Amino acid sequence: MENFETINGGICAAKGFKASGLYCGIKHGLPDGNESPISNKKNDIAMIFADVECNAAGVYTSNKVKGAPIVVTKKNLAKSGGKARAVIVNSGNANTCNADGEEKALEMCRLTAEALNIPAEQVIVASTGVIGLTLPIEPIKYAVPLLAEKLSYEGNTEAATAIMTTDTVKKEYAVKFVAGGKECHLGGMAKGSGMIHPNMATTLNFITTDCAVSPEMLQKALSEIVKITYNCLSVDGDQSTNDTCMLIASGLAGNTEITTENDDFQIFKNALYQVMKNLTIMLAKDGEGATKLITCVCSSAPDLDTAIIVAKSVIRSPLFKCAMFGEDANWGRILCAVGYAEADFDINKVDVDIASRSGKLAVCRNGAGVDFSEEKAEEILKEDEIEILIGLNSGEVSATAWGCDLTYDYVKINGDYRS
């Protein structure tokens, strides 16, 4: 499976993708006339531009409340036959639940199309931030021509920074691999640290590749991999209104286009999994207020859905998350969360182990507690990356879910997000 290599470059790692990002004052107003246009304030708007027309696939939030940018992006891709050339994305305002939301999202596309001289329906638009505040269009009018001017094959980090909201670190990951005898590249950027929950698409994620893949196969790969990566991530159990995961393929690697589930498709999916899994781990680690990355592996499940449901149920439990923050080997809470997972298996066969780089410890066998050393448990749980291993002993399938502990700082950050 190790037919890929981690590389730098994020969304610019693949051939044919330029990017840029800058601060335009979506939340705090336009930069002062006397300031340099590129303020030292955090970037809040980004652009991606492909040298050629790309195939595009997307997965979106399942929330009934959908951000206007999602509505517009879907319409655009329907009109363009799944082709895209550019992405425009802002942070600081979600452009959701506003009467003029679609109008503003369309205007973002129009401005971008004009600056790049492409059809507006080939623009993917996304927004993230506060819900229900009117999106100010002036900063965007100001920014778009500058973004177009600044586009560069090294602009990935500028762009990755621009989509951050309460994120404390930018999230980028890229790999190279060989498909059809050609070197291909696939890289992505992501944002999100709260309001991340299983069963929605994801937070904002953009992935680019130069591997030639047909629209159908692109969508298929994305949907499959989202299910076992972003959809297995939970920070707080809330589902955002704006979550979007876009995958865009330029085809510039020169490989024979992947149009069936052949070997190249498996290789491509594996590369996509590596990038999305690593972005998922970055999102979990940077969960709002998180001090620990928690990975829950559910193995020996009868099927994939059961494994996913159980692993997510544990990762999502607030009581379990608090126990992890408190470094307390309260395995009863783990078993409790396994027990209320809505799936069919025999609770009396369930094993639980806790693990970290400090070792591994059995805490439950056949649904009942076993004696264990509290000192060893403490040693394991004081690490900042914890693994919870659930064995259902009812089959052969495994799944992994990622999350974090629940801390004072989560409450602090979210008690005062708007201001």
Next chain:
Amino acid sequence: MENFETINGGICAAKGFKASGLYCGIKHGLPDGNESPISNKKNDIAMIFADVECNAAGVYTSNKVKGAPIVVTKKNLAKSGGKARAVIVNSGNANTCNADGEEKALEMCRLTAEALNIPAEQVIVASTGVIGLTLPIEPIKYAVPLLAEKLSYEGNTEAATAIMTTDTVKKEYAVKFVAGGKECHLGGMAKGSGMIHPNMATTLNFITTDCAVSPEMLQKALSEIVKITYNCLSVDGDQSTNDTCMLIASGLAGNTEITTENDDFQIFKNALYQVMKNLTIMLAKDGEGATKLITCVCSSAPDLDTAIIVAKSVIRSPLFKCAMFGEDANWGRILCAVGYAEADFDINKVDVDIASRSGKLAVCRNGAGVDFSEEKAEEILKEDEIEILIGLNSGEVSATAWGCDLTYDYVKINGDYRS
């Protein structure tokens, strides 16, 4: 509907019920020989004893991990044909996920039956506390004869105190009403402040009445009222393994037994609703770390299930709960939680108001934000009892869900529960 009057007496308000409670050291060991048997430590074991054989109905957790006491209680009631005389209940240890759990629960019943000279299958047993620790039987052996000795028609508060775990206040409520021309009484006690979640039975709840009701009608009333009270309560979204709600009827009021859905049945259900609703509100107010009681009323829904699902979705959202703690009118989070509720309605018709004793404010109409005064919102949200009013504008049905804010103290309490 006001055919009832609130009275004192909790589980001893109804004719024929004695209760007692004491400290026996379930968690911290037997009281020292030199201490008085009734230590000044918090009571941790309680007994209820009925003068006559009672009809009993129960609702239990839907968690696959079920506490041994639940398994034993169900078996007992099956054997006794739904008849019960006594309840024995401890806090400090859930007697769950232990290899010898059933054995210990059976022993609790046996000891109680012996002390009260009744059949063991007429004993209801319950435990609450840490999961996965072996239940020490010595303190219980010590306590049961003393509890039997101490039984009194005024013992309700001793018992209500004994079932508390992280609860900061005892929870009791009782009403009197007239059914079949006779004065009847119905009262209950409850415990719970974390791990309370919709779709499970409840936390530990015991309700007694002297109203004569057939076993079938008793179960019917309990199931209906649990659905719209305890099951509409969420503190943290976790579902406990030990949740039990028992309703026991002595029939000593002398009314004609309620055996059909007649007027008396409606009156009885209303009394039960009053008691269970008020206990639910007490549980929500005492949510772990809570500083605010949050009530969410979903109205104009097409059906009851939709109304319940939407109201619970809001009450459960961690982001919304943090916003309430921060007194932030972040209505976007409310609409977001409405949007991910798994029910069928038109999000574009949804209205949201926030309210408290300081007034009422429209924040969202037809799924979009409306201008509102931030000062007014602040004034409303700084109160300690907040109402969130959701109008679906898609029907005639309403439901209420209860919860609390998410605070630093929730994290603190649950980061270190076992010790």
